[in-house]
Amino acid sequence: MHTSLFLVLAATFSGLVVRSVIGVKASTGFSVDLIHRDSPTSPFYNGSLTSSEILRKNALHSMDRLKHFQSLIEQNAIQSPVIPSGGIYLMKLSFGTPPVEYLAIADTGSDLVWIQCVPCPQCYNQESPLFDPQASSTYQKIPCGSDSCQALPRKQCTDTNDCQYLYSYGDKSFTVGTLSTDTLSFDSSDGQKTAFPTSIFGCGHNNQGSFRSPSAGLVGLGGGPLSLVSQISTQIDNRFSYCLVPRSASSTSKLLFGQEAIISRPGAVSTPLITKNPPTFYLLSLEGVSIGDKTAQAGSSQGNIVIDSGTTLTLLESTFYNNLESIVKEAIGADPVQDPDGTFSLCYGAGTNINVPEMVFHFSGADLHLQPVNTFRTNGDLLCMLIVPSDSISIFGNYAQINFQVEYDLQKQTVSFAPTDCTQQ
Structure with a gap:
C-alpha cells in the first residue's frame, strides 16, 4: 500500500x-x-x-x-x-x-x-x-x-x-x-x-x-x-x-x-450534494437517463439517489427502471434471455452480437456518460445489465463509477466526476 x-x-x-x-x-x-x-x-x-x-x-x-x-x-x-x-x-x-x-x-x-x-x-x-x-x-x-x-x-x-x-x-x-x-x-x-x-x-x-x-x-x-x-x-x-x-x-x-483528491483533468462535471437525515448518506439528484434521443425521466425529487462505493449494482426505483429498460431493449434490438436465477432483470445471450449503447445519467447540472463497462457484464453464458429495479430508494453503485475519478467536495457540497483510466492513478 x-x-x-x-x-x-x-x-x-x-x-x-x-x-x-x-x-x-x-x-x-x-x-x-x-x-x-x-x-x-x-x-x-x-x-x-x-x-x-x-x-x-x-x-x-x-x-x-x-x-x-x-x-x-x-x-x-x-x-x-x-x-x-x-x-x-x-x-x-x-x-x-x-x-x-x-x-x-x-x-x-x-x-x-x-x-x-x-x-x-x-x-x-x-x-x-x-x-x-x-x-x-x-x-x-x-x-x-x-x-x-x-x-x-x-x-x-x-x-x-x-x-x-x-x-x-x-x-x-x-x-x-x-x-x-x-x-x-x-x-x-x-x-x-x-x-x-x-x-x-x-x-x-x-x-x-x-x-x-x-x-x-x-x-x-x-x-x-x-x-x-x-x-x-x-x-x-x-x-x-x-x-x-x-x-x-x-x-x-x-x-x-x-489536494490529491482534486480533479485536475478536463471533462469533469459536478452536481450538488444533497444533505438529509441521516447525514451519513451522500445523496444526489438524478433527473433521468438517456440513450440516444430517448430519455427515461426520474422525477423531480431532490436527493433521490444514494451514491455508494459499497453497492455493486445500480438500483433504480421500479417505474423509472421499467421506462429505462424499455429504451435499452429498443436500442439493442435483440431478444432478451431470462436469467434463470432471477438476479438480473435484463440479460441477453453472451454469444449474441449485441452493441451495448452508451447511457447518459442526467444528474442535476451534470451529464455522466456511462460506457459498457459501467452498465453490462458477462455472467456465464449471459450478458446482463448491471442496473436492476428497486421497490424503494435508488442507489448509484460502484460498477457505474468504474473509470471515473469521483470527488466529494464537502465545503462546496458537490460531487464531481471525471472520465479516467483508474489503472494509471
Whole structure:
C-alpha cells in the first residue's frame, strides 16, 4: 500500500475531536490503496469461485444493502447501513503506539471507525491478533458526557463514566464496545509511518453476525460526525475522491484526500450534494437517463439517489427502471434471455452480437456518460445489465463509477466526476 498522511493534533470541529497538521503540509493530501474484496490481491479472494458466481454474490449483497438504506432513511436513524460481509473495498491501517496493522473495510455508507479489541469474549475469528488497548501507550477511553459520545445512535454510561456504544446492522450483526481515541497510522510511500493521534474509534468487545476475517473492523467514510472524513475534514480541505479500477485490472483502486483528491483533468462535471437525515448518506439528484434521443425521466425529487462505493449494482426505483429498460431493449434490438436465477432483470445471450449503447445519467447540472463497462457484464453464458429495479430508494453503485475519478467536495457540497483510466492513478 502506498499512502501519505498527516501528523495531527486535537482541535474542535462539529463538536468532535479533529486534527491539525504537524510536520506535513495539509496541502499535499494523501492517498490510500483500496483492495477490491474479490480481486486476487485480496485476502478474501476465493479462487474456486467463477466470475459469474462472484457477480451474483455481489448482486445479492447489493439487494441486502438496499433494504438497510431504506429502513434507516425511513426511520430517520443515524446508524450504519453496512452489511459487513457485503463490504467491497479493504484498506490497511494501524492502531496504537506501537502501531499494529490491520485490514478493514473502507465504506462511504457508514460513519464509525471500529476494530476488534481485547478482552473480547464474543468476537468473530480473525487471522491477526486482536488489538490490545493496554499495549498502546496512546490509548484513551472517551467519557460518557462528551460530544463524541452523544453523536452515537445508541450509547450508555458505565460506572466509571466510559462511553459504551452499540452499533447494529440491518442483518442483525452488531458491534458493542468502548468509544475511544488512539493513534491511527498509515504506511507512506517512503516507508515511514505517519499518524493521526487521538482519532475517535470504537474498541469492539462484542462483535457478532456476518463479520469475517481477515477484516478486523470498518473505516466509516460517510457524512456523519464520527466518520474518518468528518474527523479530519479541515485537514483535507473538506474533500476526498476515489478512482475505481475495472474488475479485470491487476492494479488497486485509489482513495485520495486533500489536494490529491482534486480533479485536475478536463471533462469533469459536478452536481450538488444533497444533505438529509441521516447525514451519513451522500445523496444526489438524478433527473433521468438517456440513450440516444430517448430519455427515461426520474422525477423531480431532490436527493433521490444514494451514491455508494459499497453497492455493486445500480438500483433504480421500479417505474423509472421499467421506462429505462424499455429504451435499452429498443436500442439493442435483440431478444432478451431470462436469467434463470432471477438476479438480473435484463440479460441477453453472451454469444449474441449485441452493441451495448452508451447511457447518459442526467444528474442535476451534470451529464455522466456511462460506457459498457459501467452498465453490462458477462455472467456465464449471459450478458446482463448491471442496473436492476428497486421497490424503494435508488442507489448509484460502484460498477457505474468504474473509470471515473469521483470527488466529494464537502465545503462546496458537490460531487464531481471525471472520465479516467483508474489503472494509471
